[in-house]
Amino acid sequence: MTLTFSNLVRMGALGSRSLMEHKLRSLLTMLGIIFGVGSVISMLAIGEGASFEAREQIRRLGSTNIIVKARKPESSGSATESRKRMVTYGLTYDDAERIHLLFPQIEVQVPSRVIQEDARRGAVKAPARIVGTVPWYLKNSGLRLTAGRFLTAEDIRGVQNVCILDQNAVRQLFPLVWPIGQDLYLGSQSYSVIGVVENLAAASGNGNGRKGQGEVVQVFIPLTAASRRFGETLVRRATGSISWEQVELHELTLTAPTEAAVLPLTNSIRTMLKSFHRQDDFEIVIPLELLKQAEATTRIFNIVLGSIAAISLLVGGIGIMNIMLASVTERTREIGIRRALGATRTDIALQFLAEALVLSLMGGLVGIGLGLAIPKVVSAAAGMKTIIKLSAIVMAFGIALVTGLISGLYPATRAARLSPIEALRHE
Numbered sequence: 001m002t003l004t005f006s007n008l009v010r011m012g013a014l015g016s017r018s019l020m021e022h023k024l025r026s027l028l029t030m031l032g033i034i035f036g037v038g039s040v041i042s043m044l045a046i047g048e049g050a051s052f053e054a055r056e057q058i059r060r061l062g063s064t065n066i067i068v069k070a071r072k073p074e075s076s077g078s079a080t081e082s083r084k085r086m087v088t089y090g091l092t093y094d095d096a097e098r099i100h101l102l103f104p105q106i107e108v109q110v111p112s113r114v115i116q117e118d119a120r121r122g123a124v125k126a127p128a129r130i131v132g133t134v135p136w137y138l139k140n141s142g143l144r145l146t147a148g149r150f151l152t153a154e155d156i157r158g159v160q161n162v163c164i165l166d167q168n169a170v171r172q173l174f175p176l177v178w179p180i181g182q183d184l185y186l187g188s189q190s191y192s193v194i195g196v197v198e199n200l201a202a203a204s205g206n207g208n209g210r211k212g213q214g215e216v217v218q219v220f221i222p223l224t225a226a227s228r229r230f231g232e233t234l235v236r237r238a239t240g241s242i243s244w245e246q247v248e249l250h251e252l253t254l255t256a257p258t259e260a261a262v263l264p265l266t267n268s269i270r271t272m273l274k275s276f277h278r279q280d281d282f283e284i285v286i287p288l289e290l291l292k293q294a295e296a297t298t299r300i301f302n303i304v305l306g307s308i309a310a311i312s313l314l315v316g317g318i319g320i321m322n323i324m325l326a327s328v329t330e331r332t333r334e335i336g337i338r339r340a341l342g343a344t345r346t347d348i349a350l351q352f353l354a355e356a357l358v359l360s361l362m363g364g365l366v367g368i369g370l371g372l373a374i375p376k377v378v379s380a381a382a383g384m385k386t387i388i389k390l391s392a393i394v395m396a397f398g399i400a401l402v403t404g405l406i407s408g409l410y411p412a413t414r415a416a417r418l419s420p421i422e423a424l425r426h427e
Contacts, residue, residue, distance in 0.1 A: 029323045030363035032316025033400050037367025039312050040396035041388065042374035043305040049375070049386040051298035058294055060142030061287035066254040066266050068095075070247055073279045089281035090247040095273060099254065102272060103265060110140045110253035113226045119173060119219055120185040126172045130186055130219045132226020138197070140253050148180045148195030151222055159224045164195040169217035186219060189229050262288050310399065317403035320359050324352060324411035332418060339420035352412035353405070360404020364397045371396065 020026070061067065070090030096111055112133040119128035131137075135151045146167070155162055163186065170179050179193045199218070232246050254269070256262045266286055273282055328335075335348055371393070375386035 032319040033363030034367040036312035037396045038370030041371025044392040045375040045386040045388040067285040068252040070250045086244045088246040091249040108255035112251045114250040121173045132223040155222045161191045163191040164220040166218035317407040321407040328415045345416035349412040349416040356408025364400035
């Protein structure tokens with residue numbers, strides 16, 4: 001028989017009629033393909049969504065940014081001495097000035113100090129991470145202002161007692177009141193709320209974390225107010241101990257002119273800081289490197305997820321082969337009659353291949369529907385972002401068709417090789 005489009009359509013229709021004679025058996029055979037295709041699409045969508053959110057968080061730090069953070073060095077001496085002595089570490093205003101003078105190509109500097117104090121409004125109290133910073137912090141941090149305004153140059157020059165809260169702070173301190181224009185206490189000073197920003201996870205590594213007092217909220221105040229109201233010395237109290245830490249700046253965010261300049265500038269800045277710091281009291285975070293690592297992890301993650309999900313397709317292919325071999329045994333006499341009436345071995349093979357492909361085609365289409373539905377359910381139920389890519393759908397459906405074709409080859413070949421005389425004798 002010549003392989004024309006009309007003949008292929010006819011063979012597909014014939015295969016479909018044969019499968020409809022055993023609806024339940026055909027449905028059960030397709031389940032492996034359905035769940036295989038659905039799991040490939042949905043798992044890749046969930047994985048892509050999770051990695052996208054991770055990449056976005058890193059990208060918001062700025063691909064051309066260099067973040068220099070203060071880090072408390074390892075304590076030396078006895079435990080009693082470490083609990084009672086003054087510890088001086090971290091970045092200084094001199095460091096910021098040196099970077100400005102030695103690296104004029106750096107476009108933006110964002111200094112910040114971090115103080116851990118309670119934020120209070122009446123009887124309501126929440127542990128707060130207070131960030132003393134400058135007006136251009138908002139742009140370079142990637143934070144989004146949701147209400148009111150951020151800091152201005154006048155706030156810095158006037159050492160104003162104003163603050164900006166994140167949404168966690170609003171939820172804990174102003175659950176029933178519009179926060180803009182309200183007052184709250186940070187330490188012993190009253191501050192007026194002038195803005196609200198979206199949540200940003202509290203940075204670690206500054207030795208400011210406290211446990212057991214609820215969720216830490218973010219509060220932003222002018223850098224000058226942070227220095228004048230809280231001073232350069234931070235007091236750390238714990239059970240049975242008290243210590244003093246002197247830190248001028250906890251963080252410097254630098255912006256390189258291009259992505260290509262990030263690594264060279266980072267190496268130069270690290271060398272310069274080491275020459276002026278006698279202890280290992282700073283660390284440098286490069287969002288560009290974190291972004292590249294996240295992208296590499298995403299590729300590995302997708303390969304692993306795709307491989308695991310592809311096992312379901314393999315199981316589905318085994319199910320198709322199994323049912324097609326059973327079909328060959330059941331229809332041995334039919335094959336003999338067709339051969340006696342002039343059908344060739346190619347005709348017989350194509351008939352069984354068509355049935356296998358119809359099974360994988362229908363299973364693949366239903367599986368695509370399942371794969372599109374599962375990420376929607378996950379997004380609605382768990383609040384996770386999912387991203388369905390066309391390439392994942394094409395890959396899953398293509399693998400399903402190839403699996404069906406390969407699984408049908410052996411049964412089709414076995415049916416085509418049956419002797420017509422022995423097939424007619426079969427009971």
